[in-house]
Amino acid sequence: MALRDVNLTIDKGEMAFLTGPSGAGKTTLFRMISAYDRPTSGAVSVAGFNLANLKSFEVPQFRRRIGVVYQDFRLLKKHTIFENVALPLEVRGDASGIVTKKVAEVLEQVGLAHRQGDKPEQLSGGEQQRVAIARALIHQPAVLIADEPTGNLDPQLSLEIMELFEKVNAQGTTVFIATHDVEIVRRKGKRVIEINQGQIIRGQ
Amino acid sequence: MSSHMLRSLARSWREHTGTQIATLVVLTGTFTIVALFLFAQANFVKILTRWGDNVQFAVFLEDAASQDQVSAVKAFLENSGRFKSVDFVSKEKAAETFRQQMGNNSPELLRDPEFGNPLPASFEARLLEGVDSKSSYDVLVDLAGRVISLPGVNDVSYGQGWVENYASLLKVFATSSWILLSVLLAGSLLIVGNAIRAAVQGRRDEIEILELFGATSWYVRGPLIVEGALIGLFASILSIGLCFALFQWQQKIAEENLGFWGLAKEVGFLSGTQIAIVLLLGLGFGALGSYLSVRRIATGWAAAERI
Numbered sequence: 001m002a003l004r005d006v007n008l009t010i011d012k013g014e015m016a017f018l019t020g021p022s023g024a025g026k027t028t029l030f031r032m033i034s035a036y037d038r039p040t041s042g043a044v045s046v047a048g049f050n051l052a053n054l055k056s057f058e059v060p061q062f063r064r065r066i067g068v069v070y071q072d073f074r075l076l077k078k079h080t081i082f083e084n085v086a087l088p089l090e091v092r093g094d095a096s097g098i099v100t101k102k103v104a105e106v107l108e109q110v111g112l113a114h115r116q117g118d119k120p121e122q123l124s125g126g127e128q129q130r131v132a133i134a135r136a137l138i139h140q141p142a143v144l145i146a147d148e149p150t151g152n153l154d155p156q157l158s159l160e161i162m163e164l165f166e167k168v169n170a171q172g173t174t175v176f177i178a179t180h181d182v183e184i185v186r187r188k189g190k191r192v193i194e195i196n197q198g199q200i201i202r203g204q
Numbered sequence: 205m206s207s208h209m210l211r212s213l214a215r216s217w218r219e220h221t222g223t224q225i226a227t228l229v230v231l232t233g234t235f236t237i238v239a240l241f242l243f244a245q246a247n248f249v250k251i252l253t254r255w256g257d258n259v260q261f262a263v264f265l266e267d268a269a270s271q272d273q274v275s276a277v278k279a280f281l282e283n284s285g286r287f288k289s290v291d292f293v294s295k296e297k298a299a300e301t302f303r304q305q306m307g308n309n310s311p312e313l314l315r316d317p318e319f320g321n322p323l324p325a326s327f328e329a330r331l332l333e334g335v336d337s338k339s340s341y342d343v344l345v346d347l348a349g350r351v352i353s354l355p356g357v358n359d360v361s362y363g364q365g366w367v368e369n370y371a372s373l374l375k376v377f378a379t380s381s382w383i384l385l386s387v388l389l390a391g392s393l394l395i396v397g398n399a400i401r402a403a404v405q406g407r408r409d410e411i412e413i414l415e416l417f418g419a420t421s422w423y424v425r426g427p428l429i430v431e432g433a434l435i436g437l438f439a440s441i442l443s444i445g446l447c448f449a450l451f452q453w454q455q456k457i458a459e460e461n462l463g464f465w466g467l468a469k470e471v472g473f474l475s476g477t478q479i480a481i482v483l484l485l486g487l488g489f490g491a492l493g494s495y496l497s498v499r500r501i502a503t504g505w506a507a508a509e510r511i
């Protein structure tokens with residue numbers, strides 16, 4: 001059991017950071033609130049869905065309402081950057097004209113407009129990370145959950161990405177970011193939740 | 205068909221070409237046997253039915269039967285509504301026919317006028333409808349029972365032994381072909397399922413990512429089920445082509461060896477309905493086999509629980 005007695009509420013439209021040492025349980029918590037793992041006990045409510053009693057057919061409905069940046073990116077290796085970023089729109093059946101336009105927009109925002117036709121393996125770690133960020137944002141999710149989204153980026157790029165997240169947050173998306181980057185956390189002055197050994201020790 | 209499906213199909217062919225070809229070959233073989241069975245069943249029944257048409261119903265009269273009794277038997281046979289013709293064969297005619305058939309081999313006794321004629325007079329009746337089932341055979345048995353109890357009748361012959369064999373032969377053939385067909389079709393489900401499972405194994409990670417970004421189970425399974433259906437359909441088309449080639453070859457042999465079963469002209473290729481059945485079986489069993497192997501993937505929660 002990687003999490004114990006976690007009791008946490010993040011308000012709609014809020015932007016919060018999750019920090020803590022490696023192995024503290026940040027990713028575990030994110031898996032819980034993004035319907036990656038089914039909660040074994042307790043109640044988890046995100047974007048109006050009660051994840052503890054989520055029916056199988058509701059799982060995709062819920063996942064379309066949130067945007068997730070996975071710590072290990074989870075890009076489709078055999079697909080192009082375009083196809084990777086288009087995924088959240090493709091699975092809900094958006095028209096191809098809209099998809100093309102939105103993919104171009106969001107890739108522009110992360111500075112990768114020129115790499116649409118490449119495969120993930122042709123990109124650097126930081127570039128892949130930005131593809132994952134673009135994919136998490138393209139469908140304007142109600143909640144953005146980003147696990148270590150700037151871990152592979154240089155300080156300048158990290159700042160730009162954080163500004164992008166603030167912009168998205170200003171448009172109404174709830175943003176929850178796990179990070180080790182104390183400098184960024186300090187500069188942004190947002191709510192910080194600290195976790196250690198599966199327990200929240202600050203910011204509850 | 206969406207581009208998502210087309211891309212998925214193209215990938216299966218690219219990444220599992222060997223499996224796909226093997227599946228196609230085995231399925232084509234399976235459906236060819238299925239098609240040949242339908243073909244054989246239609247024609248076998250045709251052959252047996254023609255055979256059954258020739259069943260002779262003979263009523264042998266006692267030598268002592270009176271003229272009235274003979275007339276009564278004739279009337280009974282004619283009024284039964286089962287025969288298209290009822291012919292009287294006198295003792296003399298029977299002996300004559302017998303002598304003709306035996307030629308010089310006929311026993312001395314028969315040629316000896318002193319000895320008299322041991323052959324009985326009889327009625328030979330031709331059935332209106334052939335024996336093509338157990339029930340039509342039962343009707344015949346019942347009729348024979350009533351005829352034999354008429355005064356002046358000595359015996360009734362309607363090929364008792366072989367008609368019975370023939371009826372059970374029909375039954376055995378029908379039963380065994382259903383068993384074989386079931387086994388083959390069940391096998392085809394496994395074969396398609398196996399090909400689809402290979403495709404799934406090759407993209408587990410990918411399927412998980414699709415699910416994590418909101419793909420429904422049908423978005424994931426759809427292309428795989430269509431893939432199975434197409435393999436099945438394609439195999440059934442190939443098998444019909446193969447059957448047609450076999451059929452033409454058989455026709456040629458039959459023509460070259462006139463009288464080969466004497467059936468060359470009567471044997472027809474699969475009917476339109478039968479071809480449609482084979483194609484639908486291909487499509488249906490392809491889709492079903494595939495469905496059975498993907499029904500446990502992409503079930504919503506199961507990012508971790510996989511086949």
Ligand SMILES: Nc1ncnc2c1ncn2[C@@H]1O[C@H](COP(=O)(O)OP(=O)(O)OP(=O)(O)O)[C@@H](O)[C@H]1O
Pocket residue numbers: 002020021022023024025026027028029071
């Ligand atoms: N699938 C799993 N099964 C069992 N234990 C796990 C599993 N995944 C993670 N853990 C354990 O749970 C604890 C928390 O892991 P978690 O990945 O949530 O840490 P984290 O805070 O995200 O660390 P990092 O900063 O390194 O990403 C660790 O001790 C880890 O070993």
Ligand SMILES: [Mg+2]
Pocket residue numbers: 026027028071147
């Ligand atoms: Mg982590």
